[in-house]
Amino acid sequence: MGNICSNVSKKEIKFKPIIIEDISDDRNRKSQQSLIGNFNxxxxYEFSFKDPSSFRTIRSKFQIVLIEENQFMYIFDGQILKIDQVEKISKIPEFSNNLEQIKYLQQIEDYGSDQQKYFKQVSYWQGQQLNQVGxxxxxDGGKQGLWKETFKNFKIKALVYFFGEYLNNQKIGKWRYIYKNQKMQKQNILEVVVDFTINQAKQLVNGLN
Structure with missing residues (x-):
């Protein structure tokens, strides 16, 4: 099923450019509070992340505000992280609770002609296309055929992906887990956590990003 849409051409994109806005000063804060107060x-949502200095899990919350039928924004700690404008929504938006993915991950959909039965989604991280992710x-908005998806609990540096097949928006068959371009078994996810944590510690000690 992976070849059913090989002739899809780029016609329009799902998401318009990400808007990042700092509302820390009083004037902007007052205007944003007034704006947000109009939304019902x-x-x-709650998310968690690892504090690299203590390796403790820290929990916090962010808000998703539906501005219009096809537009919503992510708000965290008084700051608008991202505003997504959806041209053609795929049933229900898939909201992430991974803060880095909210800030940096952008998913774009390429549409062919109205006669075509399928359209393609590709993914970008800080403006750089992720290799074959999507x-x-x-x-009708359901996932079909072969998909490569990011592991939602990790940052991009972990490079963990799922690869498998959808039929009518349901996963079917055997799904593979890929880490650093190597296939892995589901039970090896713990090894990825340990490896990623060690790498974080090394970066902290060496002053690396």
């Missing part, structure tokens, strides 16, 4: 559809949607 505000959802709060897959195909049917026109």
């Amino acid at each position: 559809n505000i959802q709060q 897959g195909f949607y049917s026109k």
